[in-house]
Structure formats: structure tokens, C-alpha cells
Amino acid sequence: MAAEIIDGKAFAAGLRSRVAAGVAALKEAHGLVPGLAVVLVGEDPASQVYVRNKGRQTLECGMQSFEHRLPADAAETEILDIVARLNADPQVHGILVQLPLPAHVDAGKVINAIDPAKDVDGFHISNAGLLATGQKAMVPCTPLGCLMMLRDRLGSLSGKHAVVIGRSNIVGKPMAALLLRESCTVTIVHSRTVGIEALCRQADILVAAVGRPEMVTADWVKPGATVIDVGINRIDAGEGRTRLVGDVAFASVSAVAGALSPVPGGVGPMTIACLLANTLTACARVHGLPEPEGLAV
Ligand SMILES: NC(=O)C1=CN([C@@H]2O[C@H](COP(=O)(O)OP(=O)(O)OC[C@H]3O[C@@H](n4cnc5c(N)ncnc54)[C@H](OP(=O)(O)O)[C@@H]3O)[C@@H](O)[C@H]2O)C=CC1
Ligand SMILES: Nc1nc(=O)c2c([nH]1)NC[C@@H]1CN(c3ccc(C(=O)N[C@@H](CCC(=O)O)C(=O)O)cc3)C=[N+]21
Numbered sequence: 487m488a489a490e491i492i493d494g495k496a497f498a499a500g501l502r503s504r505v506a507a508g509v510a511a512l513k514e515a516h517g518l519v520p521g522l523a524v525v526l527v528g529e530d531p532a533s534q535v536y537v538r539n540k541g542r543q544t545l546e547c548g549m550q551s552f553e554h555r556l557p558a559d560a561a562e563t564e565i566l567d568i569v570a571r572l573n574a575d576p577q578v579h580g581i582l583v584q585l586p587l588p589a590h591v592d593a594g595k596v597i598n599a600i601d602p603a604k605d606v607d608g609f610h611i612s613n614a615g616l617l618a619t620g621q622k623a624m625v626p627c628t629p630l631g632c633l634m635m636l637r638d639r640l641g642s643l644s645g646k647h648a649v650v651i652g653r654s655n656i657v658g659k660p661m662a663a664l665l666l667r668e669s670c671t672v673t674i675v676h677s678r679t680v681g682i683e684a685l686c687r688q689a690d691i692l693v694a695a696v697g698r699p700e701m702v703t704a705d706w707v708k709p710g711a712t713v714i715d716v717g718i719n720r721i722d723a724g725e726g727r728t729r730l731v732g733d734v735a736f737a738s739v740s741a742v743a744g745a746l747s748p749v750p751g752g753v754g755p756m757t758i759a760c761l762l763a764n765t766l767t768a769c770a771r772v773h774g775l776p777e778p779e780g781l782a783v
């Protein structure tokens with residue numbers, strides 16, 4: 487039987503409309519407008535696309551959008567100055583510094599300079615520590631979006647075996663922490679794992695966050711498993727064209743899995759919707775107002 491396709495694009499549109507309603511309510515009751523600032527260093531074309539999409543969707547939700555573009559050779563101190571200004575700016579409730587940063591910049595230093603209350607990516611060490619210790623944190627957008635889709639499909643995740651492929655600070659580790667919080671049995675596999683295929687085949691929930699085009703094939707997947715594909719890989723499609731594929735071989739896996747999120751149209755749109763949700767939550771928190779429901783986990 488063919489897998490159910492998890493429609494992240496539609497789910498994200500629904501989430502954005504709940505965010506827009508929350509923004510309208512804040513404006514109406516308190517005259518507040520949530521603001522999201524994005525810092526982009528360099529000319530990476532893929533990042534430019536994300537930044538453009540984010541800016542448009544931020545405005546569509548009724549929020550303010552601020553963009554700071556710096557050349558690829560910008561000094562670290564210049565970036566830190568901008569972060570300090572955004573930290574102090576009462577119109578800015580969320581700050582996102584687009585990664586990767588150029589090699590001459592200490593990304594950890596920049597991320598940890600962001601006010602944790604405005605860290606809508608959830609990458610600051612204090613948010614990472616809060617999540618790891620089961621406390622209320624700003625949760626990274628991509629794992630948050632994955633969790634929302636999993637809960638929507640499966641309800642309780644308790645007792646399920648979740649296998650996360652990848653151990654990055656931005657996807658794999660926070661994803662594993664969230665699944666553990668949901669009482670899954672969590673296995674993390676990575677490039678040094680021995681017997682990765684057999685481990686993945688044990689998964690009730692398989693999350694692929696690797697960055698290897700179509701690495702996960704049908705023989706890695708337990709029949710009926712729920713598979714979330716985080717990978718965003720641009721591959722050569724011939725005739726000078728490119729094509730976007732995930733870390734999961736969609737056609738073969740969809741014949742085995744119970745449900746599967748596609749690329750594009752899966753995790754990507756959810757990531758942006760969760761960024762907007764986190765910005766609204768940050769705005770409510772900083773003003774001591776009740777947090778809009780259904781936007782955080
Ligand atoms: N949809 C979205 O919103 C987002 C998508 N992405 C995409 O998700 C993917 C992962 O991103 P990110 O976590 O930042 O990537 P990183 O490169 O930071 O991490 C990749 C992880 O995969 C592991 N890995 C690499 N090769 C293999 C292999 N052959 N077998 C098993 N494990 C392997 C690495 O292991 P090791 O640690 O041992 O090196 C590492 O832990 C990328 O395609 C990225 O573009 C990322 C962020 C958001
Ligand atoms: N500080 C920081 N935070 C991030 O969250 C972050 C980052 N840096 N750097 C880059 C990665 C990647 N990422 C994506 C977000 C949305 C889509 C997305 O919207 N994808 C769509 C369309 C993609 C397309 O067509 O180009 C989709 O999958 O359907 C993809 C990738 C966020 N990242």
C-alpha cells in the first residue's frame with residue numbers, strides 16, 4: 487500500500503493563519519506588532535531565497551520584517567554590533583542569523599550574543615540547555631515543525647522507537663531531545679554508526695536530517711513507519727537545470743512507509759511557519775501576556 491503523503495505545505499498554511507490571528511489579536515488588544523529580524527551575511531543564493539520567502543510570509547502574518555544584509559567579508563564585530571542593536575530594539579521580538587556564516591566568523595559567538603528571549607531559532611546555548619533539561623525553551627523551528635506533523639499523524643508518540651539520522655545542533659540533537667520528551671525510545675545515528683540500515687529498519691518514526699540526496703531507500707524502512715524527510719538537496723537534473731530532493735528516496739520509500747513527508751512541500755514550509763509562531767510567542771512572553779495556544783510544544 488502506498489504511504490500517506492504528509493502535506494507540510496497545507497499544514498504550514500494552517501499554522502500561519504493561526505499565527506496571523508494571534509498577531510491580529512495582539513494588535514487589537516495591546517497595540518503590539520511582533521517583529522522578526524533576519525541577518526544575512528554573504529550572497530549565498532539558497533539563503534537569499536529563504537530570506538525572501540521568510541520576509542514575505544512575515545508581512546502576510548501581519549508582523550514587521552527587518553532585514554540586515556552584510557557582505558561575505560563583513561567583520562565579526564560588525565555582525566555582533568548588529569545583533570546588539572537588534573537585542574536593544576523594542577520593535578524586534580525575534581532575531582534569526584542565517585547559517586552557515588562565513589568561515590572567518592565564529593558562529594557560536596554570534597548565536598550566543600543573541601538575547602535568548604529573542605532567539606527564535608532556539609540555537610542559543612541557554613535555549614539548547616533548557617530543551618535538553620526538559621524546561622520551557624525556544625524550540626528550534628525545524629524539529630518543532632517535524633514534531634507537529636508527527637503528533638498530527640500519530641497522536642501520542644509514547645513508547646515508539648524513533649530513529650534520528652544526523653546529530654547537528656540545529657536539527658538532529660534538538661529533534662532527539664523533543665522525541666525523548668514525548669517518551670519515544672530514541673536512537674541517534676550518524677556518519678560513524680555501524681549497521682545504520684538495520685537500526686533505521688527498527689524505527690516506528692524515522693527522521694532523516696543528513697544532507698545526502700536520497701540516501702534512505704525502501705530497505706531502510708520498516709513497513710508502515712512514519713518517515714520525516716528534513717533534507718534539502720539541490721541536485722543536477724540535466725540540461726543545466728537543478729531539482730530539489732530530500733534525504734529519502736521518495737518513490738521507493740513511499741511503497742513501504744505508512745506515511746512520508748515530501749521534499750519540497752514537507753518540513754521546509756513548516757520550518758518557516760514555526761519561525762513565525764516562535765516570533766509571536768516571543769512577543770507575548772516579553773510583554774508578560776498569555777501565550778497564544780497551539781503554537782508551541
Ligand atoms: N527543511 C528545513 O527546514 C531544513 C533542512 N535542512 C537540511 O537538512 C539536512 C541536514 O542539515 P544539518 O543537520 O544542518 O546538516 P549537518 O551537515 O550539520 O549534519 C549532518 C548530519 O548527518 C550525518 N551524516 C552525514 N553523512 C552521513 C552518512 N553517510 N550516514 C549517516 N549519517 C551521516 C553527519 O554525521 P557526523 O556528525 O558524524 O558528521 C551529521 O550528524 C541538510 O540537507 C539541510 O539542508 C536543515 C535545516 C532546516
Ligand atoms: N539560522 C538558520 N535557521 C534556519 O532554520 C536555517 C538556516 N539558518 N539556514 C538554512 C537552513 C535551511 N532552512 C530551510 C527553511 C525553509 C525551507 C523551505 O521553505 N523549503 C521549501 C521550498 C524550497 C525551495 O523550493 O527552494 C520546501 O521544502 O518546500 C528550506 C530550508 C532553514 N535553515
Ligand SMILES: [Mg+2]
Binds near residue numbers: 654
Ligand atoms: Mg550544518
